[in-house]
Amino acid sequence: MQIKIVSALFFSSFLFIAGVHTLKGQPSAPALAAPVVVDLKKHTIGEIPFDKPYYFTGDLDTSWHVSSITFEIMKGRSGGTYDTIETISVGTRTQFTVIAGVVEKDFLLPDRVYTLNVTCRRADGSLIINYSFHWGLLARSKIGDHVKLDFGIAYAPTPKALIGYTSVNIYFTAINDETNLKEIKNISRNIFLRTSVFIGLSPVTFSSDTKQDLKNKYSTGNIVFGVAVRSPFYGCYTKGIGRVGQKLLQPMRLSFGEMLYAQVNANPLITKNANKGAFFVGLSYDLNIASLLGPIAKIIAP
Amino acid sequence: MTKFFFLFLTACIFLSICCTKLENPDAITKDEVLQITAIKSTLAANNSDTTHIVARIPKAAGKLDITFTTTRGNFTVSAAKTIKQLTDSVAGEYRFATVLLRSDSTKGDCYITAETGTARTYVSLTFN
Numbered sequence: 001m002q003i004k005i006v007s008a009l010f011f012s013s014f015l016f017i018a019g020v021h022t023l024k025g026q027p028s029a030p031a032l033a034a035p036v037v038v039d040l041k042k043h044t045i046g047e048i049p050f051d052k053p054y055y056f057t058g059d060l061d062t063s064w065h066v067s068s069i070t071f072e073i074m075k076g077r078s079g080g081t082y083d084t085i086e087t088i089s090v091g092t093r094t095q096f097t098v099i100a101g102v103v104e105k106d107f108l109l110p111d112r113v114y115t116l117n118v119t120c121r122r123a124d125g126s127l128i129i130n131y132s133f134h135w136g137l138l139a140r141s142k143i144g145d146h147v148k149l150d151f152g153i154a155y156a157p158t159p160k161a162l163i164g165y166t167s168v169n170i171y172f173t174a175i176n177d178e179t180n181l182k183e184i185k186n187i188s189r190n191i192f193l194r195t196s197v198f199i200g201l202s203p204v205t206f207s208s209d210t211k212q213d214l215k216n217k218y219s220t221g222n223i224v225f226g227v228a229v230r231s232p233f234y235g236c237y238t239k240g241i242g243r244v245g246q247k248l249l250q251p252m253r254l255s256f257g258e259m260l261y262a263q264v265n266a267n268p269l270i271t272k273n274a275n276k277g278a279f280f281v282g283l284s285y286d287l288n289i290a291s292l293l294g295p296i297a298k299i300i301a302p
Numbered sequence: 303m304t305k306f307f308f309l310f311l312t313a314c315i316f317l318s319i320c321c322t323k324l325e326n327p328d329a330i331t332k333d334e335v336l337q338i339t340a341i342k343s344t345l346a347a348n349n350s351d352t353t354h355i356v357a358r359i360p361k362a363a364g365k366l367d368i369t370f371t372t373t374r375g376n377f378t379v380s381a382a383k384t385i386k387q388l389t390d391s392v393a394g395e396y397r398f399a400t401v402l403l404r405s406d407s408t409k410g411d412c413y414i415t416a417e418t419g420t421a422r423t424y425v426s427l428t429f430n
């Protein structure tokens with residue numbers, strides 16, 4: 001019995017790592033693609049993710065006798081030209097799956113308007129439905145997608161200090177945590193997705209080597225700020241790093257910044273600490289509040 | 303938007319590489335802590351010649367008491383060899399305390415010491 005449970009756990013973790021859990025039995029959908037449910041009866045569409053693969057899926061009403069479905073997409077609300085995503089033959093199926101964003105060029109960008117057109121036809125070519133989804137296809141970002149919290153350690157060479165810090169990273173584009181940065185090959189998009197400015201607090205100094213002691217500038221710690229590069233060791237330039245590598249390396253950040261701290265004044269008559277600034281290089285990790293609080297939230301509201 | 307992003311980024315990188323010098327007690331001279339100066343280097347040993355003795359501390363040290371002690375002569379205000387003066391005048395980055403030293407009739411070297419907190423320094427002048 002125990003062996004069975006362990007085997008089941010092992011197998012389910014393997015599936016999780018492999019990303020099969022999102023596929024829901026759609027063999028042709030790319031790994032880790034997000035399903036977007038299209039309800040043809042109610043004329044509604046689910047949220048479409050940005051910067052990651054996705055596929056459309058939904059149920060078919062057999063009374064409609066649908067023979068084929070065509071999905072087309074256009075940038076903007078009108079005036080553009082539709083690009084056909086895929087036309088699929090339905091046959092006797094009661095569900096459809098249309099693979100959309102498979103490669104980077106097909107990923108949707110955040111906060112851009114796209115229009116999706118869905119056409120269902122019978123075997124004789126007659127039209128059953130021809131819907132356009134404007135509003136639902138806007139890959140909206142939230143403020144939280146621009147702001148990421150992290151924590152890490154850093155080394156400041158001038159005071160030879162090893163510090164711990166936590167900071168708020170501000171991005172100039174929305175960040176989808178589920179984006180696999182390895183799939184983003186566009187250089188300017190990479191710069192936007194990876195570069196952030198941060199401001200934070202260093203409440204702890206693990207060690208330092210100075211003649212005069214370092215002190216916290218404020219009661220809560222020292223101010224840190226600077227520029228951070230997300231996932232410096234993971235991207236299209238890294239080879240042989242799989243899903244586990246992505247999980248470990250993608251939430252990492254290399255930071256270059258300034259720490260504003262205080263130091264005991266070298267003049268024995270001056271009791272007030274001297275204000276100082278030091279350059280530091282740090283390595284930090286995303287502090288994903290949702291994933292940390294997730295299990296607790298489930299206990300409270302299952 | 304892109305231009306603003308790169309401008310902001312450059313500003314942050316520029317600010318990040320700013321560093322200030324560390325506090326180093328070895329690099330601080332005695333005079334930077336407590337300096338004492340006699341206006342005249344010689345006084346007539348006639349019980350009446352006087353000179354101002356000025357002690358200087360950094361402004362950031364605040365208003366401290368400075369104790370002056372002399373080996374010869376005395377301070378005019380109390381006819382004592384030791385006197386406490388408050389640093390009361392500020393010029394630039396420093397505070398000053400001043401005393402007036404009167405010579406006595408004995409010829410020879412005179413040492414005036416200033417002391418505050420953990421700092422102590424002296425200046426010498428001659429009665430002749």
